[in-house]
Amino acid sequence: MDCIDIKDLLFPFFEGNLEEEKKILVEKHLSECKRCSLEYELVVSIENTLKTAEKVEAPDYLKDRILSKIYPAFESKKEKLELGILSIAWAVVSMIIALIYIPYEKLGPMIIGLFSRFQNDIVNFEAKIKEAFTIISSADFSYMVGFVVLFMVLSIIIFSVEFIIYQRS
Amino acid sequence: MSEKLTESDFLKIYEKYKDRIYNQAYRILGNKEDAEEATQDIFLRIYKFYEGFRGEAKFSSWIYRISVNVCISRAMSKRKDIDYLEENEKIIHKNISEKTKNPEELFQSKEFRNKILNLISKLQPKYGSILTLYYFEEMSYREISGILKIPEGTIATHIFRAKTLLKDLFIKEINLLG
Numbered sequence: 001m002d003c004i005d006i007k008d009l010l011f012p013f014f015e016g017n018l019e020e021e022k023k024i025l026v027e028k029h030l031s032e033c034k035r036c037s038l039e040y041e042l043v044v045s046i047e048n049t050l051k052t053a054e055k056v057e058a059p060d061y062l063k064d065r066i067l068s069k070i071y072p073a074f075e076s077k078k079e080k081l082e083l084g085i086l087s088i089a090w091a092v093v094s095m096i097i098a099l100i101y102i103p104y105e106k107l108g109p110m111i112i113g114l115f116s117r118f119q120n121d122i123v124n125f126e127a128k129i130k131e132a133f134t135i136i137s138s139a140d141f142s143y144m145v146g147f148v149v150l151f152m153v154l155s156i157i158i159f160s161v162e163f164i165i166y167q168r169s
Numbered sequence: 170m171s172e173k174l175t176e177s178d179f180l181k182i183y184e185k186y187k188d189r190i191y192n193q194a195y196r197i198l199g200n201k202e203d204a205e206e207a208t209q210d211i212f213l214r215i216y217k218f219y220e221g222f223r224g225e226a227k228f229s230s231w232i233y234r235i236s237v238n239v240c241i242s243r244a245m246s247k248r249k250d251i252d253y254l255e256e257n258e259k260i261i262h263k264n265i266s267e268k269t270k271n272p273e274e275l276f277q278s279k280e281f282r283n284k285i286l287n288l289i290s291k292l293q294p295k296y297g298s299i300l301t302l303y304y305f306e307e308m309s310y311r312e313i314s315g316i317l318k319i320p321e322g323t324i325a326t327h328i329f330r331a332k333t334l335l336k337d338l339f340i341k342e343i344n345l346l347g
Binding site: 010011012038039042043046050051055057058059067069070 | 176179180183187188189190191192195196201204205208209212213216272273276277281282285286300304305329332333335336339340
């Protein structure tokens with residue numbers, strides 16, 4: 001058995017798919033021939049490489065690209081989602097700015113004052129209206145600031161809910 | 170007759186098969202640009218032909234058949250282009266050439282592994298397809314035979330032929346045996 005005969009038997013030899021007689025001949029040749037022995041090492045390494053090859057993963061952006069080609073609505077939904085994220089960012093930034101400009105010691109009393117004032121006026125609608133005019137005419141904007149803060153908190157809650165809904169859909 | 174795929178059902182299929190399909194395309198075609206385009210094409214076909222899937226074959230076999238067909242036809246059309254060596258391929262080639270004096274070290278190296286895996290894309294695409302199904306998807310001859318519609322005996326012959334070609338291509342490119 002010479003080197004040319006051996007070449008085609010190396011993979012079957014590795015897999016154990018040779019008859020006993022041929023197997024002995026290959027073993028004998030490999031122990032005597034350095035060149036074929038090296039080629040057999042290559043066979044073993046190729047088998048190991050194929051069996052343990054790492055999987056290449058699909059890039060994340062491919063999903064959006066494919067989905068937007070199939071479902072045109074997906075694109076608009078994605079835009080809405082992006083809009084939702086921007087809205088949340090806007091609300092958070094606004095709130096931070098508001099908190100910076102409102103003196104810390106006034107913030108608590110402002111919010112409490114806003115609630116207690118309207119709570120006491122539930123019975124008397126007329127008085128409530130008058131008081132509202134008084135607040136506006138006396139330019140006491142501390143209530144307004146409290147209201148703005150409350151509005152922003154609500155905005156964050158609303159946009160967060162919207163964000164969760166879109167993410168789940 | 171199946172119904173049209175809803176977005177949520179399509180997403181389930183996408184999440185389950187995206188990496189397997191992409192990996193197969195990448196190995197057969199040899200670069201990420203072609204693999205991305207092929208993956209996109211495969212999923213568009215899955216969506217388009219889903220209504221016609223009658224459940225005679227396993228769903229996964231049906232998907233792999235689409236995948237193999239797309240990859241083979243893309244590879245065949247690409248073969249007409251100039252055969253160029255990519256930049257990383259040149260680096261691999263250089264590093265391997267430096268290590269040929271010590272084959273034991275060479276065969277254990279990352280460059281060797283990358284080179285062998287890159288060489289799959291240089292084979293005929295039918296060989297590349299069979300190798301990916303057998304080694305990377307760990308399918309049996311029978312499963313591959315069901316997907317490619319060729320006899321099991323032919324699959325075994327193709328796998329042997331593909332590996333022998335990989336070995337010979339490597340020896341020739343690296344001039345391993347002098």
